[in-house]
Amino acid sequence: MPSTMFDRIWDRHVVADLGEGWSLLYLDRILVHDLSGGRAMEELAEKGLRVAEPRKVFATPDHAVSSAPGRTAMTYRKGGELLARLRARCAAEGVRIFDLGQRGNGIVHVMAPELAIVLPGLTLACGDSHTCTNGGVGALAFGIGASELAHALATQTLPQRRPGTFRIRFEGARPPGVTAKDMILAAIGRFGAAAGTGMAMEYAGEAVRALSVEERLTLCNLSIEMGAKVGMVAPDDATFHYLAGRDFAPKGRLWEQAMAEWRALPSDEEAVFTRDETIRMADVPPQITWGTSPEQVVAVTGHVPPLEAARDAAQRAAWEAALRYMGLAPGQPLIGTKVDWVFIGSCTNSRLSDLRAAAAMLKGRRKAPHVTAWVVPGSEQVKAEAEAEGLHRRFLEAGFEWREPGCALCVAANGEAVPEGARCVSTSNRNFVGRQGSGARTHLASPATAAAAALAGAIVDARSF
Amino acid sequence: MQPFRSVTGPAIPLMMANVDTDVIIPIQRLVGTGREGLGPYAFERLRTRADGSENPDFVGNHPAWRGAPILLADENFGCGSSREGAVWALMGMGVRCVIAPSFGDIFFANCFQNGLLPVRLPIAAIRRIAEETEAAPGNARTTVDLERQVVITPRGEEIPFAVDARKRQALLEGLDDIALTLRQREAIEAWRARDRAARPWAWESVA
Numbered sequence: 001m002p003s004t005m006f007d008r009i010w011d012r013h014v015v016a017d018l019g020e021g022w023s024l025l026y027l028d029r030i031l032v033h034d035l036s037g038g039r040a041m042e043e044l045a046e047k048g049l050r051v052a053e054p055r056k057v058f059a060t061p062d063h064a065v066s067s068a069p070g071r072t073a074m075t076y077r078k079g080g081e082l083l084a085r086l087r088a089r090c091a092a093e094g095v096r097i098f099d100l101g102q103r104g105n106g107i108v109h110v111m112a113p114e115l116a117i118v119l120p121g122l123t124l125a126c127g128d129s130h131t132c133t134n135g136g137v138g139a140l141a142f143g144i145g146a147s148e149l150a151h152a153l154a155t156q157t158l159p160q161r162r163p164g165t166f167r168i169r170f171e172g173a174r175p176p177g178v179t180a181k182d183m184i185l186a187a188i189g190r191f192g193a194a195a196g197t198g199m200a201m202e203y204a205g206e207a208v209r210a211l212s213v214e215e216r217l218t219l220c221n222l223s224i225e226m227g228a229k230v231g232m233v234a235p236d237d238a239t240f241h242y243l244a245g246r247d248f249a250p251k252g253r254l255w256e257q258a259m260a261e262w263r264a265l266p267s268d269e270e271a272v273f274t275r276d277e278t279i280r281m282a283d284v285p286p287q288i289t290w291g292t293s294p295e296q297v298v299a300v301t302g303h304v305p306p307l308e309a310a311r312d313a314a315q316r317a318a319w320e321a322a323l324r325y326m327g328l329a330p331g332q333p334l335i336g337t338k339v340d341w342v343f344i345g346s347c348t349n350s351r352l353s354d355l356r357a358a359a360a361m362l363k364g365r366r367k368a369p370h371v372t373a374w375v376v377p378g379s380e381q382v383k384a385e386a387e388a389e390g391l392h393r394r395f396l397e398a399g400f401e402w403r404e405p406g407c408a409l410c411v412a413a414n415g416e417a418v419p420e421g422a423r424c425v426s427t428s429n430r431n432f433v434g435r436q437g438s439g440a441r442t443h444l445a446s447p448a449t450a451a452a453a454a455l456a457g458a459i460v461d462a463r464s465f
Numbered sequence: 466m467q468p469f470r471s472v473t474g475p476a477i478p479l480m481m482a483n484v485d486t487d488v489i490i491p492i493q494r495l496v497g498t499g500r501e502g503l504g505p506y507a508f509e510r511l512r513t514r515a516d517g518s519e520n521p522d523f524v525g526n527h528p529a530w531r532g533a534p535i536l537l538a539d540e541n542f543g544c545g546s547s548r549e550g551a552v553w554a555l556m557g558m559g560v561r562c563v564i565a566p567s568f569g570d571i572f573f574a575n576c577f578q579n580g581l582l583p584v585r586l587p588i589a590a591i592r593r594i595a596e597e598t599e600a601a602p603g604n605a606r607t608t609v610d611l612e613r614q615v616v617i618t619p620r621g622e623e624i625p626f627a628v629d630a631r632k633r634q635a636l637l638e639g640l641d642d643i644a645l646t647l648r649q650r651e652a653i654e655a656w657r658a659r660d661r662a663a664r665p666w667a668w669e670s671v672a
Contacts, residue, residue: 015656016649020629024649026656028667035495036549049643055671064496078496122667129547129571143571145549147578147642155646157653161629163570193483194541197567227544229570250666258666293483314539318482411546413492420515432487432545434510 002268004165005234006200009140009265013123021162027056029117030152031126032095033108034061035413038085040127040149041093051093052156058117059090059097062107067345067376067408067416069401073100076415104247106379106405109133109347113217114381116246120235120262125152129224130347130429132201136217137243138235138265140200143224163198164274166228167267169205172281177463179357180215181349181427181446183207184222185287187279189297196228199274202267203233207281213242214351221348222429225294234266288334288459289431289444291322296431298334300449300461306331325433326441327423334443334459341424342373342454343436344400344447346410349427350378352385354447358427359391361451361462367399368457374401376408400454412437425453467580468639472561473608476535477525478595484538485545486572490554492546503550504557525558529602532558535609537595538565539588543572552579562609564591564616577632580639582611584626594618611636 003011016024032040037059041051051057064079065071074080083100090097098104104115109130112118120138125131127149134141144152152158168187188195201223203216211219216233223231240259243249250258285299296319298305304323307330310316323330328337344350344358355377367373375395377383383405386392392402408416410428417437418424424442427450431442443459452462494506511523519526536555542565543551552575555563562582576583597619598605605619611633616624634640646653661668 016652018631020631022629022631024646024652026653026660029671035492047643063492082496117671119667119670127547129545143547145547145552145571145575145578147549148574151643151646154643155653156657157646157649159631159642159646193544194567197541197570224545224571227541227569248670250670254666254669258664261664261666293485295483314480314482321481411492413496430485430487430545432485434491435487438491438510439515 002270002272004267004271004273005138005202005232005265006140006165006230009121009123010162015157018159022159023162024157025123025160026157027125027152028122029124030057031108031112031117031124031131032057032059032149033063033128034065034079034082034086035063036127036146036149038082038089040146040153041089042085043150044154049154051095051153054094056156057095057153058112059086059095060105060108060111061086061100063407063411063413065100065406066414067403067406069403071404079414101380103380106381107347107350107407109221110350110378110382113137113213114246114379116243116249119243119249119258120239121265125158130221132223132229132231133217133221133347135220135223135230135232136213137239138232138262140230140232142229163200163230165202166196166199166275167202167204167273167277169278170203170207170281171205171278172207174207174210174281175284177286177448178281178284179446179448180211180218182287183284184219185289185294185297185444186284188222188226188294189287190279191226191277193225193293193295194227196223196226199228200230201226201228201232202273203231208233209236212353213239214353217351218348222294225429235262286446286449286462288449290326290328290334291319292325292431292433293322294431294444296322300334300445300459303331303333304328335461337459338423339371339425339453339458340422341418342371342450343409343424343426343428344374344450345376345378345408346428347378348429349447350376350382352382354427355382355386355391358447358451359394361448361455362394362398365398365455367454371454371457373399373454374403374409376403377405379405409436411435425450425459466578466639466641469561469580469582469611469636471608471610471612472534473606474535475530475533475605476537476594476598476607477530477533478598479524479536479538480595482539483541483544486543486548486551486569487545489543489551490548492548495548495550500550500553503554507554507558527602534559534561535607536560536563537591538563540566542568544569547571549575549578552576552581556581564594566591577636578642580636582609582636584609584616586616586624586626590624
């Protein structure tokens with residue numbers, strides 16, 4: 001019977017059938033970070049349990065660490081205390097930790113593919129909703145809460161209910177100036193923030209095949225913003241080329257064996273998905289959000305929708321609340337809206353190709369004087385590679401801040417925040433109320449759109465700027 | 466885990482769609498606060514105004530619904546971040562059951578880990594409960610009975626709801642998933658042995 005890539009990976013990892021669609025799934029990898037990792041391992045110890053397979057668990061501090069140049073663990077004291085607990089438990093359990101300043105450190109979903117901790121066909125769980133990012137290499141990766149994390153660490157398994165499958169095919173060639181971020185924002189705008197609830201996403205089609213692995217990670221990253229815990233892209237030669245030789249990639253004979261298995265992963269031509277949709281790339285211009293849910297998104301050249309366009313009273317009320325918070329009016333164009341902050345970073349868009357795209361917008365220009373612009377590389381490795389190319393100098397010369405790796409302003413859990421009422425064009429993944437700081441107004445967009453906004457001091461179409 | 470059998474009390478008619486876990490509990494509170502202390506910060510950004518005073522427009526601040534054990538919401542409640550603190554904060558403010566047409570998947574799973582019951586009902590039914598509640602604030606009582614799998618509205622209408630049998634059992638008995646899985650130790654060991662032979666590449670690269 002024809003099957004999907006999701007089916008193949010899921011079925012292979014079933015340890016026990018628990019009935020009613022539930023399975024006990026084996027986890028090939030577990031990632032932990034500073035915000036919940038130390039606490040989860042402490043909870044195990046309190047119950048008299050150990051980490052079942054510490055060699056399959058990898059830790060990195062990212063959420064609650066300062067991104068200030070020259071930072072130490074204690075630059076943000078509360079985060080430093082969480083990190084101390086994570087270090088202590090990793091040492092006690094024999095879990096590898098990629099600590100601040102060390103090669104391998106970075107945002108958990110940036111460092112995992114970068115070190116080939118995640119591989120095609122593997123299952124991976126992490127106490128962070130953007131774990132779906134890792135599906136960009138063809139893995140079944142999903143976010144979990146603290147209790148499930150403790151369970152995962154104690155048993156290397158998780159009881160999970162089999163989700164449905166939802167494929168989106170992006171057909172046609174990608175128009176110039178359109179990025180993976182624009183593709184996934186457009187999909188969320190079209191299908192809604194809950195369309196993927198209870199689903200595992202697969203992204204396919206000509207435009208997805210043509211994406212680099214880094215871009216596929218961006219695409220999968222926002223699956224959770226459509227409600228889906230899982231997002232995947234089938235592995236191909238681009239994936240194998242990306243992974244080959246990285247720290248935890250199989251080597252030699254094992255690499256050959258793995259590749260043979262990976263080549264059999266992609267969904268069968270005739271495979272049936274619970275839901276199957278197509279987006280034509282000709283209909284995907286650069287996107288920007290106007291509201292407080294990622295589904296509240298339009299073309300950067302577009303307008304805030306008029307309230308009459310709401311489908312019902314509840315949506316109208318939600319739009320009104322969002323516009324009040326964002327300080328925008330129904331029907332107004334996005335272009336020309338004054339911007340105070342720009343954030344280039346996060347597990348969505350902090351990889352080398354993102355920083356290159358942002359730097360390419362600069363062309364020797366400087367940011368607008370009233371704008372604060374931050375670039376936060378996703379990992380120590382991204383930072384080192386960007387500096388080797390001189391990208392950091394170009395950002396600094398343009399008046400941007402070049403900072404240390406971490407989640408930083410995406411989640412504002414590290415003592416850093418966009419000020420109350422300030423408007424920020426951000427390459428991150430969530431425009432929720434208060435996400436980037438109390439009262440902060442977030443517009444999600446691609447690195448090019450964000451960099452252009454910093455230069456113009458307002459929202460602009462990066463294609464003609 | 467705290468068992469859940471049945472709860473009766475006022476239902477907070479929040480009735481918003483896409484309530485994300487950042488709104489339920491700001492991340493800054495999770496960095497410095499233990500799980501027991503989160504209740505006062507639940508919905509902090511809706512509950513308080515910029516000057517720190519209480520926002521009278523937030524329905525949870527209404528005297529009739531303070532400490533209410535049931536929360537009514539529109540679709541996609543608990544979307545976004547995986548933070549389990551969202552569940553701890555809701556329980557800290559006294560909520561034991563959330564009724565919504567749909568939930569964020571990770572939040573939904575987190576609820577069951579802590580004895581908070583998420584109930585899916587059609588939006589029309591939730592609106593009826595909200596209307597009956599708002600018609601008699603302070604007096605209206607809703608019951609959510611997990612044993613019988615029914616919601617009883619303030620006017621006495623019984624609305625059945627579905628819940629996974631294994632999740633229902635775990636909630637009724639307050640069972641911990643880890644203890645259940647550890648009983649499968651032999652199956653896990655057998656799986657590992659088979660997999661290690663079949664996929665050495667997935668093992669040796671991190672050994």
